Amino acid sequence: MDRFEAMSLLVAVTKHGSLSAAGRATRVPLATLSRKISDLEALLGTRLLLRTTRKITLTDAGVAYVAAARRILEEVENAEREAAGEFTAPKGELVITAPTMFGRLHVLPVIADFLTAFPEINVRLVLADRNVDLLGDHVDMAVRIGKLPDSAMVATQVGTMRTVTCASPVLLAGTGAQGAPRSPDDLFGLPCVTVDTPMPSPPWRFRHPRSGAAIDVAIVPRLAVTTPEAAAQAAVLKVGVARLLHYQVIDAVARGELQIVLDTYEAEPVPVHLVHVLRGQMPLKMRRFLDFAAPRLRQAVSGIASKR
Incomplete structure (x- = not known):
């Protein structure tokens, strides 16, 4: 069995809350996904998931194993980035998320200029009026409007919004x-x-x-x-x-x-941030985008604030 694939599928199940949802997200047939996790449990000699008609929960062994699997998958992702040269040159795909309307009006023009300046970087812009899970959805950076409850995020404030x-x-x-x-x-x-x-x-x-x-x-x-x-x-x-x-x-x-x-x-204006997950060395593509986007978004937000 492919243990690495099985670990990835198990993490997907815990993230999406069910086998069927994880199957849709990973595009793996439900029967295949269930079998691979069962094979992983057989290899480990312990149950990782408790399946009921209502929900799926992790056993104590499953909680510990998923935490370790997340760390391993992140280390592999960083190793792949380093091997691809993302820590020595600004290149590769950059995934950015932003609120739908703000992203269309203010983030997209910044990205268009950024792509011109950095031809070896590609960008996938995810526009959504919800807080996308940066770690779980493999998103590099987000524009967030509002207070940040998650202390695990590294935040660069670019202004405030009424x-x-x-x-x-x-x-x-x-x-x-x-x-x-x-x-x-x-x-x-x-x-x-x-x-x-x-x-x-x-x-x-x-x-x-x-x-x-x-x-x-x-x-x-x-x-x-x-x-x-x-x-x-x-x-x-x-x-x-x-x-x-x-x-x-x-x-x-x-x-x-x-x-x-x-x-x-009016209540106090809410902050506008560029945020990313703290995960060791920052790939150069992220550093270049942060340095490029922050002053431009700061100017855009300041321009909005100046209008009454």
């Missing part, structure tokens, strides 16, 4: 005497648009301009959508008030299609 509340001026004018909301409580009298996520929608958080105290407003949306771009467009179409990151609405505000409200109640 979270703004906005609506169509036509919608606000049509609300009669109320007009634009003067405090977060006024949102209860207005239709709102929210971005739906797999997690329960958090309240909209504001900050009192004098005391600095947090103000949470539980929003019942008139419309819930799955992307920030759709929420911004719905606001332009006068469906309701939306709360989005500044860059997501800045063009519509400049055109007069949206009006920012409650700006004195």
Whole structure:
């Protein structure tokens, strides 16, 4: 049996949570994947996975073995990079992830210039409005907007981003005497648009301009959508008030299609970082991209911040 392949498949199962999901991700037939892990268990003389109809869990031996397998696979990956010359010359494939809209508007132009400057580096750009698992998905670097809970990441801050509340001026004018909301409580009298996520929608958080105290407003949306771009467009179409990151609405505000409200109640701007996993020596392709992209993204984020 190919022990290295079996280790990789076992790690994939623990990452994706089931044999079928791991099979889809690795493009290995379910029967083949199950047999290879069974062969690995037979070779080791112990059970690594406990299979039930609901879920798969690791045995104590499996927990220890998967941790060791991850280290081994990472060392092999680094050895392959070194053999390919990635530590001595900037070349090879670089995998970057970024939020969908920010990536399209601000990261993609940087990558286009980077590819011109470094012809021996290829880039795969993964645009996703979720935090991709850098280690598990073999991603080299990510643009993250928001606070970073994971201390294992090495972060280079490139600026901060406002979270703004906005609506169509036509919608606000049509609300009669109320007009634009003067405090977060006024949102209860207005239709709102929210971005739906797999997690329960958090309240909209504001900050009192004098005391600095947090103000949470539980929003019942008139419309819930799955992307920030759709929420911004719905606001332009006068469906309701939306709360989005500044860059997501800045063009519509400049055109007069949206009006920012409650700006004195805005929460603290959130940081924007370039992040990567700490794993020993950094390949030159990553170092070159970090040095190239950081000042350009810093300039882009600063340009957004300068516009009210």
